[in-house]
Amino acid sequence: VYASTARNGVDHDLYLRFLDEPQRVELLWEGDGYWYPLDWSPDDRQLLIGLYRSINESYLYLLDLASGRIVQIREADDPQISYGAALWSSDGSKVYFCSDHQSEFQQLKVWERSSGRFTTLTEQIPWDLQLLSMSPDGQHLAFTINENGASRLYLLDTGTETYREVRNIPLGQIGNLSWHPGGRQLAMTIDTSQQPGDAYVLELAELKLTQWTFSEVGGLAPDQFVEPQLIHYPTFDEVDGQPRQIPAFYYRPQSGDRPHPVLIYIHGGPESQYQPTFSPTFQYYLQEMGIAVLAPNVRGSSGYGKSFVRLDNGYKREDSVRDIGSLLDWIDRQPELDSHQVAVIGGSYGGYMVLASMTHYNHRLCCGIDIVGISNFVTFLKNTKSYRRDLRRVEYGDERDPQMRAYLYAISPTTNAHKISKPILIVQGLNDPRVPASEAEQMLAAIRQNGGEAWYLLAKDEGHGFRKKSNRDFYTKAVMLFLQQYLLCAR
Incomplete structure (x- = not known):
């Protein structure tokens, strides 16, 4: 069945x-x-x-x-x-x-x-x-x-x-x-x-x-792979008179004698959750590039109770973005982290979070990587595949309501693209049924129209994320090059 x-x-x-x-x-x-x-x-x-x-x-x-x-x-x-x-x-x-x-x-x-x-x-x-x-x-x-x-x-x-x-x-x-x-x-x-x-x-x-099985890891030593630490940081609102705590997984490089640059990884969904699994890419960031990785589960994430999931619905959408602002405050207080070298990366809804973070915290970020992200909620709800539209309206709001439509338009990254002056890498699959390629293209046009710097990687034979090895390899190298140029060279 x-x-x-x-x-x-x-x-x-x-x-x-x-x-x-x-x-x-x-x-x-x-x-x-x-x-x-x-x-x-x-x-x-x-x-x-x-x-x-x-x-x-x-x-x-x-x-x-x-x-x-x-x-x-x-x-x-x-x-x-x-x-x-x-x-x-x-x-x-x-x-x-x-x-x-x-x-x-x-x-x-x-x-x-x-x-x-x-x-x-x-x-x-x-x-x-x-x-x-x-x-x-x-x-x-x-x-x-x-x-x-x-x-x-x-x-x-x-x-x-x-x-x-x-x-x-x-x-x-x-x-x-x-x-x-x-x-x-x-x-x-x-x-x-x-x-x-x-x-x-x-x-x-x-x-x-x-x-029973022992998967190969390309000759590397698994015991040297970094395990994350679960941390909690205070955000802007309160629960029972105390600051609400947002969970995050913190991957800290094992070497280095100076503060580490930071990459914030934001999961998609939004009703999803970052859960630590094997990530060769994260290990490369940590061991070869000396980059610390933080993976927060901002409000709206699953796994922490149904009330927490609902905290970003409808008109509360940007509260989840404010949780990223609070994470930047936490980074400021960590002596082993360089708050002047911070980038954001995320896919799908996480791509929206990257773009929104760049519009709100442009002065605190070096760069951002948006992977198949939503750039305008109104056009996204119009153009996403019909089988997904009603499901997404429950989460984001119904764009057919004039008041909600105005709100969604106002908070959309394309509306606020003029606030972005830091470099962005936009990654998209041409055949994406969930977040159409038009979302990436209109964001790219808006950034460049305002004089911003944007790299654009479009895979013509991919959909919602990259599946083919050749495309994934090219994407990975592009991300490494982008971070090398705009995060590590920001020192």
Whole structure:
């Protein structure tokens, strides 16, 4: 089962393709919006499916394949509930799922079909649950949580509905949970800041973890790779009378006897989160160029509760940019960092944040690198692919409303391009369906019209980000050259 916009290019319907008859396809469910499949029932007669409206609003349903009817699994009438992963118990009597109903975070819950009763199982875990995986015998449910940007693994005994943490897991990102048919082993991938994603297997009996693959790193010494430090810095507003703290990951060069130049990496989304994984590019910045890297999770990022996610919605858009200003203040106070040598880099929404930071803090930055970034919210909402438009309006605001349209236009980087006097590298894929190339081109024109310096890298065979190795290599070298010329030479 898979989701596709084949019907009208806008709505995600659900289709069934038969593996033994690859050309045979059946439409299972047709509806407005973004529908997605979750899990087959044990008897293959029903399907758990979801409907996504926004990061704060989604719905969970049962689809009966014989009748084509759906039944909503509803904890409450509140529309502001977000549902995550979901799966069946081995006998089909229960559904385990994640939701943030009556909580800031995605919690593990169970729905008993016979009684209709809902029970929360992880009230004591103040973090979002992410992955769920049921053992073939139905006795164990493995799940991961996102604790401050790092994955933690837990095992739930479905009989007693008690859980325990598996503590010998390397600190990083856990993915691809998969059980052995016998139910005695659990496979996963783990990606850390010091090694690329590798396959591991956990023996349930003694909770012994064994690394099965060892990805090559080009002859380099992984033990010399820099691990980030999680820091928190105060920003402009308060929570309970105290300055709000913004989390960030700080990669500090191991050598150097003078203050380090700084590169601020801003993630996209905006409802995403920077989570430390293996980045050869970051390691090159650190070890070969002597650049410190800071990766903040500004307001609007996921992983810190649904209230934090909502802090940048609509008319609060520029509050997230102010969080970058507060990070610049923090850099000023660090003796090992050079506050006169700071650059910003980011992609997609992170590209908008780069451009907005350059308009607000031009005097405090040396340069910026905008990768497939939004330059004008009004034109972006007009030109992005139709299947994404309503999803983005929930986050950014509805440009069809005159007041909101005026606000979005006023804060857009193209409107404020005259404030940018520092060099910018703009990177774009010509075939980008999310952030069209017109966003890059109009920003480029606005900067140059105002006498600013802008480099432009356009890949005619790429979309939302670069995928082909030749293009990625060229992009990486262009970024290094740009930073060498405008960040390192700013000393």
